[in-house]
Structure formats: C-alpha cells, structure tokens
Amino acid sequence: MPAFSIITRPMISIYDQQGLEALRSRTAVQPHRFKLFRNAFFKKGLGKEGALAVLPGAARSVFGREVGFQCLELSGRRDSETDGATKLGFQTLDGHLIESVILRVKTGRTALCISSQVGCVCKCGFCATGQLGFSRNLTYGEILDQVAQANRLLRAEGRTVRNVVLMGMGEPFQNLENVFQSLEVLQDATCFNLAGMRLMVSTVGIPDAMVQCAERFPCVQLALSLHSARQQVREKLMPLARKYNLDALHEAMAVIGRSRKVMVEYLMLEGVNDGDEDFQALENYLRDIPVHINIIPFNEFEGCGLKGTPHLARKAFADRLKDAGFNVTLRYSLGSDIAAACGQLVRRRMREGFA
Numbered sequence: 001m002p003a004f005s006i007i008t009r010p011m012i013s014i015y016d017q018q019g020l021e022a023l024r025s026r027t028a029v030q031p032h033r034f035k036l037f038r039n040a041f042f043k044k045g046l047g048k049e050g051a052l053a054v055l056p057g058a059a060r061s062v063f064g065r066e067v068g069f070q071c072l073e074l075s076g077r078r079d080s081e082t083d084g085a086t087k088l089g090f091q092t093l094d095g096h097l098i099e100s101v102i103l104r105v106k107t108g109r110t111a112l113c114i115s116s117q118v119g120c121v122c123k124c125g126f127c128a129t130g131q132l133g134f135s136r137n138l139t140y141g142e143i144l145d146q147v148a149q150a151n152r153l154l155r156a157e158g159r160t161v162r163n164v165v166l167m168g169m170g171e172p173f174q175n176l177e178n179v180f181q182s183l184e185v186l187q188d189a190t191c192f193n194l195a196g197m198r199l200m201v202s203t204v205g206i207p208d209a210m211v212q213c214a215e216r217f218p219c220v221q222l223a224l225s226l227h228s229a230r231q232q233v234r235e236k237l238m239p240l241a242r243k244y245n246l247d248a249l250h251e252a253m254a255v256i257g258r259s260r261k262v263m264v265e266y267l268m269l270e271g272v273n274d275g276d277e278d279f280q281a282l283e284n285y286l287r288d289i290p291v292h293i294n295i296i297p298f299n300e301f302e303g304c305g306l307k308g309t310p311h312l313a314r315k316a317f318a319d320r321l322k323d324a325g326f327n328v329t330l331r332y333s334l335g336s337d338i339a340a341a342c343g344q345l346v347r348r349r350m351r352e353g354f355a
C-alpha cells in the first residue's frame with residue numbers, strides 16, 4: 001500500500017469555492033487572474049504547478065501553502081488491451097480504496113464513470129461493490145477529484161473528460177448532498193463547465209431523490225437501474241426494491257417524464273430477467289413513460305452466481321422492444337479484461353493487490 005507522504009491535510013480544498021474566494025480576496029489576486037487560475041486547474045487539467053504558475057509571485061506561495069490540490073491519491077491503473085477503457089484505483093486520505101473508469105468511446109468522446117461512496121449498502125446481487133460492504137460516503141471533494149485527476153492523465157493524450165457518469169461504487173442518492181454539490185461544481189462555468197446533459201446520475205431507484213434531482217438539475221440525465229419490471233425478481237436482485245417498490249418508482253418516473261426521457265438500464269441475466277414473462281412485464285410497465293432503454297451485458301465475476309444472457313438473445317430482446325415502439329440501445333461492454341464493472345477492481349485488488 002503506497003505511503004501518503006505527498007499529501008498533507010488541506011487548509012482549503014481546491015473544491016471549496018467559498019474558501020478559495022476568501023483566499024483570493026486576502027491575497028488581493030485580481031478576479032481575472034483568479035479566473036485564469038481556476039481555468040488552468042479545472043478546464044485545462046494543468047494540475048497544481050500549472051495553476052499556481054498563473055498567479056502573481058506572492059499569492060503563488062500562499063496558495064501553494066494553504067490550498068490542498070488533491071484529496072485522493074492515484075494508487076494504480078489498468079488499461080484494457082481490447083478496447084479504450086482504463087480503470088483507475090484511488091486511495092482516500094483515510095486509506096479507503098475507490099475506483100473510476102475512463103471510457104474512450106469509438107466516436108472520440110471520453111467519458112468517466114466515478115464513485116460516490118466507499119463500498120455500498122445496497123448489496124445488489126449482480127454487483128461486486130455490493131459484496132464489499134459499506135464504509136462511508138465520499139465528500140464532494142473526493143467525488144470531484146476523480147474528474148480532475150482523470151483530466152490530468154488524459155491531457156497527455158490530447159483528451160478531456162466530456163461526460164461524467166455517477167455509476168461507479170455506491171448509490172449516489174444515498175449520498176445526496178455531496179452528489180448535489182458535485183453536480184453544481186461540475187456544471188459551474190468557472191470550474192469544470194460541463195453542460196448538464198453531459199452528466200448522468202445512475203440510481204437503483206429512490207423515488208423522492210430522483211424527483212428532487214430532476215427538479216434541481218433539469219438538464220442532468222437520470223438513469224434508473226430497473227433490471228426487472230417484476231417485483232419479486234427485482235427484490236431478489238436488488239434488496240432496496242423491497243423498500244422502494246415498482247409502483248413508487250413508476251410514479252416518480254411519470255413525474256420526471258413530463259419534462260424529459262428517463263434512461264432505463266436493463267442488465268440481462270440468463271434465466272432471471274430475459275424470458276417472455278419478463279418482456280411482457282417490462283413492456284406494460286414502461287408503456288406510458290418516455291424512456292430510453294439500454295440493454296446491458298453482464299460482466300460476470302467470481303462468486304456472483306449469475307450468468308449474462310448471450311448476445312443473440314439480448315439482441316432479440318432489444319429488437320422486440322423496438323418493435324413495441326421503444327427507443328432502445330443494445331450496449332456492448334467496455335473493459336471486461338480489466339474488471340471494469342463497478343467494484344470488481346477493488347475486490348480483486350483487496351485479494352491480490354495491483355500496481
């Protein structure tokens with residue numbers, strides 16, 4: 001496990017907008033200089049040295065001394081040999097492991113999947129993170145630092161993070177305030193400046209929080225991990241479904257659907273949710289809601305006891321949905337050779353370590 005000598009506890013986090021503004025005022029940095037400083041750090045991915053370089057000499061040393069420029073340490077990476085995925089492992093100041101995944105999509109776009117919690121309390125049967133247990137929520141600085149550090153790595157490739165998806169470790173709506181604060185900073189024109197439509201929050205389905213998010217962030221996309229429109233099947237796959245049942249979720253989706261489409265994620269599991277009865281239930285459940293359905297392959301992992309539906313059967317299921325009038329995308333898997341699915345790398349790393 002790497003030593004933590006290069007990071008000291010920050011007095012003011014680079015992600016603390018009020019604290020930074022107070023420091024700017026105290027050091028009499030002109031607003032246009034401060035803008036260049038933030039631009040260098042957040043948009044250009046120049047890191048600490050690059051951002052400090054645009055400040056006047058006296059302020060440079062104060063900022064260098066009093067601002068904490070990172071709250072995670074990059075502790076490892078795995079690059080896929082078969083596609084454009086890179087899994088990043090980070091360590092928090094208190095020694096927890098989390099992970100993010102860079103996805104270099106064929107269109108040239110670069111997306112980043114980030115974590116919102118250390119582990120997860122939800123224990124979904126198809127998810128490696130669910131088997132790790134829950135340690136704590138990530139702070140908004142730790143959520144944002146995944147984006148800033150990925151941008152710094154991508155700079156060498158002439159790329160920048162264009163889309164951010166909260167679909168890594170954790171259920172984002174169990175860490176509502178930190179996630180909302182992160183969304184504010186990601187959209188802030190003086191910080192990451194990412195349009196809301198480039199951001200997505202993925203949830204296993206907490207109806208009140210979904211509606212709250214849709215109201216506060218009208219442009220941010222919402223993805224619901226539905227995976228079954230049969231209550232019993234859903235409860236078996238996702239214990240949280242006992243608390244938030246399909247009727248409650250349907251009501252929330254109907255409210256959100258008045259102003260936008262809801263992304264519906266459907267992970268296809270052989271013999272679990274890919275039969276005729278499953279298709280009929282899904283069609284009936286989503287019939288009156290504007291949705292886009294993503295049919296997703298399953299990244300199997302040791303001990304999960306589940307198998308993914310073969311490609312041809314997934315395609316047939318997707319085609320039936322299209323014929324029924326739905327917008328459907330048949331997703332392919334990125335990074336299966338680097339254990340890119342949620343929680344798999346941390347699980348593997350806990351067992352065998354990685355460099």
Ligand code: SF4
Pocket residue numbers: 120121122123124127128129130131168169170171204342
């Ligand atoms: S799928 Fe998401 S909500 Fe479910 S256990 Fe994994 S991280 Fe948690």
